[in-house]
Amino acid sequence: xxxLEQPSxxxxxxxxxxxxxxxxxxxxxxxxxxxxxxxxGAPTFLSYNALDGLEETGRxxxxxxxSDSYGYLLLQELQMKDSASYFCAVRNDYKLSFGAGTTxxxxx
Amino acid sequence: DAGVIxxxxxxxxxxxxxxxxxxxxxxxxxxxFWYRQTMMRGLELLIYFNNNVPIDDSGMPEDRFSAKMxxxxxxxxxIQPSEPRDSAVYFCASRSERTRxxxxxxxxxxxxxxxx
Numbered sequence: 001x002x003x004l005e006q007p008s009x010x011x012x013x014x015x016x017x018x019x020x021x022x023x024x025x026x027x028x029x030x031x032x033x034x035x036x037x038x039x040x041g042a043p044t045f046l047s048y049n050a051l052d053g054l055e056e057t058g059r060x061x062x063x064x065x066x067s068d069s070y071g072y073l074l075l076q077e078l079q080m081k082d083s084a085s086y087f088c089a090v091r092n093d094y095k096l097s098f099g100a101g102t103t104x105x106x107x108x
Numbered sequence: 109d110a111g112v113i114x115x116x117x118x119x120x121x122x123x124x125x126x127x128x129x130x131x132x133x134x135x136x137x138x139x140x141f142w143y144r145q146t147m148m149r150g151l152e153l154l155i156y157f158n159n160n161v162p163i164d165d166s167g168m169p170e171d172r173f174s175a176k177m178x179x180x181x182x183x184x185x186x187i188q189p190s191e192p193r194d195s196a197v198y199f200c201a202s203r204s205e206r207t208r209x210x211x212x213x214x215x216x217x218x219x220x221x222x223x224x
Binding site: 030031033035041042043044045048050087091094095096097098099100101 | 139141150151153156158163164199205211212213214215216217218
């Protein structure tokens with residue numbers, strides 16, 4: 001099976017930087033994804049790392065270390081609209097298994 | 109494209125009733141997933157279809173749950189009989205396994221199910 005650990009909550013002010021860590025245990029690892037979900041909404045894809053290193057997409061970056069079974073999502077220049085839940089997910093063949101999610105609250 | 113379309117958006121029913129949730133995946137996507145989301149258990153994979161064939165239904169909680177995909181553009185998730193513990197948000201998601209961007213899962217808006 002798969003297991004993922006990520007912090008349950010993070011609070012920060014507008015303009016700040018937030019890092020959400022994710023550690024995982026799985027067999028047959030393909031890659032690590034990140035999804036964002038606003039209250040009452042659907043999860044939406046943010047990023048995917050199959051190889052070690054940093055992937056940057058605008059204000060968001062994602063990092064993976066396969067040897068450490070560890071990754072993180074970096075949110076920069078936080079905006080109020082970034083208040084949401086963020087899920088890491090491991091892909092094992094066809095299956096995508098999600099962590100419990102990190103609720104990010106951005107304060108003015 | 110309109111994205112993954114689910115109906116109904118909300119469903120309120122009484123215990124013991126049959127519930128049918130519907131999903132239209134993105135055209136051209138050949139993988140379809142049903143997930144359930146609750147506060148206690150998070151996002152759980154219920155069943156996975158590839159090219160309309162159920163590949164993995166190990167996440168289906170019990171025999172009261174069944175899913176079908178009669179063609180590439182339609183899937184249903186049925187609960188019969190429904191119980192209060194089935195109350196959750198049910199998401200349908202699709203993905204194309206044929207493109208290089210096959211890591212991206214597209215979710216529908218979900219069905220909020222309340223069983224009284």
